[in-house]
Amino acid sequence: MTEEAPLRGRDETRDERADRKWGELIQEVRVAQTGVQILFGFLLTVVFQPKYARLSDTDQLIYIVTVVLGACATGALIGPVSLHRLVSGRRVKPQAVKLAGALTFVGLVLLLITMASSLLLILRVATHDGYVPWLVGSVVCWYLVCWYGLPIWTRLRYTDPEDR
Template identity: 45%
Template sequence: MTDEPQPRTARYQRLEEDAGERLDRQWIELLQELRLAQTGTQILFAFLLGIAFTNVFEDADAFTHTVYACTLVASALATGLFLAPVSLHRIVFQRKVRDKMIPIAAKMTVGGLVILIVAISGGLLLVLDVALNRTAAIVIVAVVVAWFVVFWYVLPTWVRRANEAAE
């Protein structure tokens, strides 16, 4: 037995799914991805909501208040985009538009992920600005943003292009 993956075409030939089954599978996969993203985003949002009511926050400078406001809004927007496919599905349910709904929901999810990077980075900056000096906090957050971009966008894009070139 070998650990080498089966050729891509052989795997998909065995599936032999029709268009409806493919759409159902794609929708289920998207929902699984959204469950993961929604949970983390909602926890971050709840954490951020609590910060504004602390004494330490009241004494913070304008930079901290601005970062907080931007982070809170980004977190709300990301949450909205991760929940939008649910609303879309409810409104178009049984209208036979799944072939149109899935690409729209996928774009909402990608948009939510982009905004989630902003929200996570802002939350990290808020905490690191307290723990470290501001310059160090900003540098670390910039490195974290680059890390997210590499692993969430550059690597997947590279894999996608390499796969397209191999086909």
């Protein structure tokens, strides 16, 4: 009698894996899309406030950069939906999942930068104090730990070396 090797991972076909990964990706994107759309919508209203005209040139530049970053993040995070719609039924789901994952990653990076830039602008206007860059830097570090550090640590710590 021979001993069978334990099953590792999921017993699924390439297409089943792509379907599962697509479903997981879309759920992740929904969370990020909501955040970026709310932030972007808020940013679009700022220019129409009376106080905008009184902002310094530097603060107006930070605002413009922030709005452009928010627009780019929104595009990247909505991109997977459009991608899916345009390639649906073409038998390219594994490739679409890979591309949509890359768009989502780029969107999250842009969202992080947009949030940091928004925080910088808000705190500069609210306080005019020299500690603002340090505070924003601390928040960015926190985002980096939560969004990238912990996932990478988990991946390195718990992924079987054969699966890397």
